[in-house]
Amino acid sequence: MRVKHKKWAEPYLESHPELISLNPAEFKGNWQSRFEKAQPLHLEVGMGKGQFIIGMAKKYPQYNFIGLEIESTVAAIAAKKAEPEHLPNLTFVRADGAGLDTYFADGEIDQLYLNFSDPWPKTRHEKRRLTYKSFLANYQQVLVPKGSIEFKTDNMGLFQYSLTSLNNYGMIFDGVWLDLHHSDENEGNVETEYEQKFAAKGQPIYKLRAHFAK
CATH class of the missing domain: 3.40.50.150 (Vaccinia Virus protein VP39)
Known part of the structure; x- marks a missing residue:
């Protein structure tokens, strides 16, 4: 999803590490630590502005969800939308979907x-x-x-x-x-x-x- 760059996006992402990871490789094999409790892990590659992944997290509290997006502005819009929801089973990643094995362990x-x-x-x-x-x-x-x-x-x-x-x-x-x-x-x-x-x-x-x- 390509949108006009927003100046507030990058500072917002950097100031909300509890919502979004900018260095996802550091959680490889340990993504469950990002959530309130360990549950089956569902990943959306290319989440856009987050409507789907936020909706899924609200509808299925028995699963943990990760929304991955490469565009900083779009990822920031999604994270900002999710922030007031306080969903313990949702987190975001700003990264390229081409390198999933860099961020996630085999079978994670x-x-x-x-x-x-x-x-x-x-x-x-x-x-x-x-x-x-x-x-x-x-x-x-x-x-x-x-x-x-x-x-x-x-x-x-x-x-x-x-x-x-x-x-x-x-x-x-x-x-x-x-x-x-x-x-x-x-x-x-x-x-x-x-x-x-x-x-x-x-x-x-x-x-x-x-x-x-x-």
Whole structure:
């Protein structure tokens, strides 16, 4: 998510280490220390302004949630939004989603979410797509054995690409929805900012859930 740079963002992030980690490698293998109690750990890569991950943390207090975002301004907006909620099962990370094994130990994450990722439509940018095989390998490393991924997008091209990429990697699909908001899967669905915007225009939202074979 690209937004106009805000001068207050970086100072805010630096002054709120209890909310957001700017050096996540220091918690590798010890992320449970960031929370009130140890619980299954769920990670969103590319959280945007945080609507989804904050909503999930409020709805599922039995899980611990981490929202990861590379853009400082966007990460600051998310953290500032969460601050008054005082959620003991939520923390944030300002980092690049391409290096998850740098920040998390093998098998440390129980569930991973990818929501409305940049589609990078040009063929020469394929390796930047968050469902490209190198990213999948990285996810598999930090997830528990047979760990799962949930992926949502409004971009049909990216969705079709992701179905093929995950299938070629040997992942097993637990569900595929071509119009999430008009399906039973929508019951209890927590929306992202983009999802809310596109769904309001009548645009279908695509979703898949898949797990690694081992």
